[in-house]
Amino acid sequence: MTIQHPRLKAAIFVVLCAAPLLGSLLVWLRGETVLPLVAYGVVSLLAFLLYWNDKRKACTDSRRIPENILHAVELAGGWPGALIAQQVFRHKTRKVSYQVLFWAIVLLHEVFWLDQMFLGGTLGSIL
Secondary structure (H helix, E strand, C coil): CCCCCHHHHHHHHHHHHHHHHHHHHHHHHCCCCCHHHHHHHHHHHHHHHHHHHHHHHHHCCCCCCCHHHHHHHHHHHHHHHHHHHHHHHCCCCCCHHHHHHHHHHHHHHHHHHHHHHHHCCHHHHHC
16 A cells, blocks of 8 residues: 655654654653653554554454454554554545544644643643
8 A cells, every 4th residue: 555645744744753752862861751752663563463453354344353442552652653554555534433533533642742841741730
């Protein structure tokens, strides 16, 4: 399968990953924990594999992976892997209700890391 507009999508991916990557690196460099950095990689790989498996099942009319499982993995930090898988497998890209929740999860991660890096985590104390 071919990804349409790969340069544009790669640039968007890099921009979206900047805050989580930099925020995770700063947490690690402060000596707190490497867990967020590792979690994004491991959970993204899991998300990619789940999408691959779900796409394969969709093509063979087998029992599918529930969307709430896919969203839970995205929320746990797997959204970068899910985003890549959506493009590579052309899977879950046209279902509007799915995409709305997916992008809300991405936005949540962006806001969290921007808050951590620039506001010292003050949004968490407000909520």
